Structures are given as C-alpha cells and as structure tokens.
Amino acid sequence: MAPATVERVLRALAADDMQGRASGKPGAQKAADFLVSEFQRIGLEPLPGLAGFAQSFPTYEVRTAAAFVNINGANVTPDKVLLVSGQPHLNWTDSDEPVPRIVTVAAGANLMREVRPLLDPRENSIVFIDPSQATAFNRLAGYVKRGNLRVDKPAEFTTLMVLGTPPPAPVKFRVAATTTIRTVELRNVVGILPGKDASLAAEQVVFSGHYDHLGIIPAVQGDSIANGADDDASGTTAVVALAEYFKKKADNARTLMFVAFAAEEIGGFGARYFSQQLDPKQVVAMFNIEMIGKQAKFGPNTAFITGFDKSDFGKLLQENTKGAVFRFEADPYPEQNLFYRSDNATLARLGVPAHTISTDQIPTDKLYHSVNDEVESLDLANMTAVISAIGRSAAGIIAGKQTPTRIAPEQVKQ
Numbered sequence: 001m002a003p004a005t006v007e008r009v010l011r012a013l014a015a016d017d018m019q020g021r022a023s024g025k026p027g028a029q030k031a032a033d034f035l036v037s038e039f040q041r042i043g044l045e046p047l048p049g050l051a052g053f054a055q056s057f058p059t060y061e062v063r064t065a066a067a068f069v070n071i072n073g074a075n076v077t078p079d080k081v082l083l084v085s086g087q088p089h090l091n092w093t094d095s096d097e098p099v100p101r102i103v104t105v106a107a108g109a110n111l112m113r114e115v116r117p118l119l120d121p122r123e124n125s126i127v128f129i130d131p132s133q134a135t136a137f138n139r140l141a142g143y144v145k146r147g148n149l150r151v152d153k154p155a156e157f158t159t160l161m162v163l164g165t166p167p168p169a170p171v172k173f174r175v176a177a178t179t180t181i182r183t184v185e186l187r188n189v190v191g192i193l194p195g196k197d198a199s200l201a202a203e204q205v206v207f208s209g210h211y212d213h214l215g216i217i218p219a220v221q222g223d224s225i226a227n228g229a230d231d232d233a234s235g236t237t238a239v240v241a242l243a244e245y246f247k248k249k250a251d252n253a254r255t256l257m258f259v260a261f262a263a264e265e266i267g268g269f270g271a272r273y274f275s276q277q278l279d280p281k282q283v284v285a286m287f288n289i290e291m292i293g294k295q296a297k298f299g300p301n302t303a304f305i306t307g308f309d310k311s312d313f314g315k316l317l318q319e320n321t322k323g324a325v326f327r328f329e330a331d332p333y334p335e336q337n338l339f340y341r342s343d344n345a346t347l348a349r350l351g352v353p354a355h356t357i358s359t360d361q362i363p364t365d366k367l368y369h370s371v372n373d374e375v376e377s378l379d380l381a382n383m384t385a386v387i388s389a390i391g392r393s394a395a396g397i398i399a400g401k402q403t404p405t406r407i408a409p410e411q412v413k414q
Contacts (some may be wrong), residue, residue, distance in 0.1 A: 001241050001388040007380055009038065009237040010293075014375050015227035021228060022215020024061060024184040024264045025150055035189040035260045035401075038240050042247050043380035044258060045103055054201040055188040055271040059149040059263070061183055068176040069160065072167045082141055083177055083365050084119055086154030089269050090177040092124075094170070100124035100158075103261065104166050111136040112143070120150060120281050121157035126173065128138065128166035137163045137330065149184055172310060188270045189260040193246055197253035200400040205276070206243050206257045206286040206354075207390075208271075209235025210264030213358030214369060223371040230360065235289035236260050238387045245391050246398070253400040261343050271343035278345060285313060285397050285404050286354035288344035291384045296359035300379075301326045303359045303386050307339035310411045311353035313404040317393040320402075326389040327355075336362055340413055349412045353404035 012018075012034055019027030036053045046052055066083040092119040101123060105114045107130040118125050129137055140161075187213070195201030213228025227233075243258040251292060260269035296302045304316040308330035317328045331338055338356065340343065348352035359382075360368070367373045394404035 001245055001384055001391060003380070003384050004243050005244055006184045006237055006384045006387065009240045010229065010233055010282045010380070011375055013233035013236060014227045016225050016227065018227070020217070020226040021211060021213045021214035023212045023266050024059070027087065028212050028262065030185045032260070032262070033071045035211060035236070035240070039189065039191035039243065039258070042191070042240070042244050044193060044243055044247065046308050046344050047190045047192060047257070050190070053191050054188050055190045055274065056279070059184050059186050059269060060146050060153050062150060062154050062179060062181050063182060064177055064179040066175070066177045066309070067398040068174065069162070070171050070174040071162060076162055076164070080163040082144055083158065083175070084121060084144065085158040085177060085179045085318055086121065086181070087156045087158060088179050089177060089179070090158060090179065092158060092175040094172050098124065098318070102126040102166070102171060105129045105133065107132040107391050111140055113138065115161065115226045118159040118264070119144065119168065120152070120154065121159045122155060124393070125159045126171065127161040129161065129163050130160060131164060134163060149263065149266055149269070151272065152261050154181065161281070186262040186270065188262050188274055190274070191243060193243070193252055193256040193260050195255040196251065197400060200253045202282055203254045203257050204283045205254050205398055206259060206283055207227050207239050207263060207289070208259040208286065208317050208343060209239045209289045210270065211236045211304055212262055212265050214265060217371065221370050226371055227370065227374050228379055229375045230288050230291045230293035231368065234291060234293035234378065234383055237293060238289040238390065241387050242391055249351055252398045254398055256398065264343050267345055268346055271346040275350060280350035280352050283347060286344055286352055287394060288342055288354060288356040289391060290342045290356045290358045290388065291360035292358060292360070293381055294359055295382050296329070297332050298329050298360050300382050301385055302329060303357050303389065304329045305333050306342070306344070306356040306358065307348065310339070310348070310407050311355070311405045313353040313355050316396065316402050316404055319395055320393040321389060324389070324392070326385060328389070328393065333362055338362065345412065348407050349409070351406045351409065353407055357386070359386060366396055
C-alpha cells in the first residue's frame with residue numbers, strides 16, 4: 001500500500017477547507033469532487049448506468065421553527081422543546097383531530113432508541129421526556145439539527161418533544177410553528193474494477209467508507225471545524241488506496257466496487273440508496289472501513305471486525321493473515337452495537353456478509369465527534385498497515401476461491 005497516497009488523501013479529506021464535510025453542505029460537495037478525481041486518476045470505471053462516478057439521489061431538508069408551545073396553560077421555554085413536523089404552517093391544539101398519541105420516556109430509558117421512530121412522524125405525537133434526561137435531550141437536539149435531511153418527503157404529521165414531567169390527563173396544548181422543506185441532492189462516489197473471470201464477474205465485492213462528517217459545530221478554543229480525520233476520512237482513504245492497489249494488481253476475478261458513502265452520520269442514507277441500485281444476492285462480501293486511524297485495543301498491527309459471529313467473513317480474514325504480523329480480532333465492544341452503527345448494516349439486512357473493520361477504542365475515544373479529530377491525532381504508519389492487511393486478507397474472496405456465508409435476516413436488528 002502506498003504510504004504517500006494514504007497521507008495525501010487523508011490530509012485532503014480532513015483539511016479545514018472541507019469544513020467538516022457535513023451532508024448537503026459545500027464541504028461535502030468538495031469532498032465528493034475530490035473523490036471523483038481520485039477514481040478518475042486511478043482508472044476505475046463508473047457503475048453501469050451512470051455517466052460518471054457520482055451516484056446522486058435526492059433528500060429533503062426539513063427545518064421546523066417552533067414559535068410557541070403551551071402545555072396545560074404554561075409556556076414551555078425553547079430549550080426544553082424539540083419539534084419535528086412536515087406541516088408548513090402548524091397551528092395545533094388539543095381540539096384538533098386526530099388526537100395525538102402521548103408518549104413518555106422514563107429516567108433510565110435509552111432516549112434515542114425510544115424517539116428515533118418518531119423523528120419521521122407518521123402520526124401526531126407528544127413526547128414527555130423525564131427531566132433527568134437533560135444531557136441526552138441536548139444531544140438529541142444536536143442530532144435533530146444536524147439530521148434535518150431525510151430520504152422521503154415528510155408527511156404532514158408532527159412530533160412534539162418536551163423535556164419535562166407529563167402533566168395530568170387530559171393534556172391541553174397549543175403549538176405554533178413554521179416548517180420549510182427543500183430538496184437537497186447528495187452523492188455517493190462509486191467506481192468499479194470489472195472482474196477478470198467471465199464466470200465470476202457478475203459477483204461483487206464492496207469496499208466502502210463514508211466521507212461525510214459533522215461539519216461546523218460549537219467552537220472549542222476557537223476551532224469549530226469537526227474535521228473527521230478518523231471518522232471517517234481514514235476509512236474513505238482506505239477505499240481510495242485499495243482501489244489503487246487492486247487496479248495495479250489487475251487480477252481480480254470478481255468485480256470490485258469502491259464506494260464513498262454520503263450521509264452516514266445522519267442516518268445512512270447513502271448506503272440505503274446504494275443498496276437499492278444493486279442485487280444484494282450478487283454481493284458476496286462488503287469490507288466497510290470505519291475509523292482505522294488509531295491503534296486498536298489489541299495493539300499495533302491489529303484491527304477488529306464487527307458482527308464477527310454473524311458470518312464466517314472474519315474467520316476467513318483471520319485465515320488469510322495467519323502467520324503474518326498483522327491479525328484481525330472480533331469486536332471487543334459488543335455493548336456498543338457497532339455492527340448496527342455503520343453503513344454495513346444496510347446490506348447486512350439484505351443477507352450480505354457485510355462487516356465493518358475498525359481500530360477505534362470507542363468507549364475511551366475522547367476525540368470522537370469533536371473538533372480535535374484531526375490528522376495529527378492519527379498513527380499513519382499503523383493505519384497504512386491496516387489498509388495493507390485488508391488488501392492481503394481479501395485476496396481469496398476477490399479471486400473467487402472463498403465465499404463468506406450469508407447473514408440470516410434474524411441475525412440483524414431491523
């Protein structure tokens with residue numbers, strides 16, 4: 001693996017002029033343009049049906065401004081309100097039909113898990129969130145502000161979330177708000193190396209990472225750019241470096257697909273759209289690469305594989321690196337649900353042996369989703385070793401000599 005390519009691509013993607021690569025913002029568009037130029041330089045081919053390497057798809061930017069919220073005669077301050085609505089002009093009271101569903105989130109509940117289905121309202125709901133959840137509520141508020149893009153045009157329903165104890169029934173309320181909706185085009189960047197073996201070329205192996213990050217966030221010591229060097233410029237850099245490596249080898253029996261996904265941070269929209277454009281039965285494996293810029297818990301020259309028990313993908317990679325300095329391990333953080341928190345999960349739900357390779361010590365990573373996730377915090381030599389190991393470990397799968405077992409639907413959370 002070419003260390004010069006690794007450093008050059010990483011520094012370009014994590015540079016301040018990319019402005020943190022937030023979905024739908026100029027920095028992400030600039031990053032996509034850069035990746036298109038890299039795929040052109042390497043000599044990849046566009047995905048059949050596309051004129052170039054950009055795989056564009058529409059999303060909808062939805063911004064709701066709550067002008068007034070009153071619950072049982074008391075005005076609720078803006079810092080204790082989150083409103084998600086698809087109604088352009090909302091004037092909502094308890095006398096309107098249908099009556100909203102009342103939801104409560106208790107002190108010990110996982111707030112994001114409880115409210116995630118309500119962030120794309122399909123009915124009117126009012127959610128009262130225990131005041132002890134203030135920290136999680138503020139995180140949710142940040143997520144909602146970042147994640148105001150969605151795949152589907154919103155339906156004309158509303159979710160009102162209030163940080164506070166639910167009042168006694170019946171709940172009386174008045175809400176006024178304005179919602180603006182506009183279409184925003186996002187782009188995956190996709191290139192392929194067609195398979196050299198006519199009998200295997202229809203089978204595909206995917207190498208992927210997401211190029212989006214958080215963009216501009218509250219400043220810390222004057223720095224407001226969340227550069228996302230590890231998350232996930234490192235994984236996207238690996239995709240480019242692997243494309244260059246396999247293009248030079250020119251011996252892949254199966255077709256190789258190299259994908260830089262958009263919008264992972266706001267719901268995996270890029271991976272979802274990508275999965276709808278192919279036949280998942282033809283995808284024999286997905287190497288999703290996420291946060292490989294630091295040494296793993298197991299030390300240098302190691303990486304871990306999420307969902308290790310869900311197929312024999314990880315065992316095959318271990319077999320292919322047996323006797324080498326580098327080794328792959330099972331995910332040491334099962335409680336973090338990392339298998340479901342990256343772009344691999346979309347294809348895994350379709351049966352593809354789709355796994356994420358990472359080195360991040362996520363429970364103790366103080367730089368995660370911060371302005372300090374910069375190139376200077378990464379171990380480039382170890383990162384290059386990880387990318388090289390991925391390239392070597394994929395050899396049997398690429399050659400058609402190994403085929404990982406499929407993932408059964410019941411093994412993946414829906």
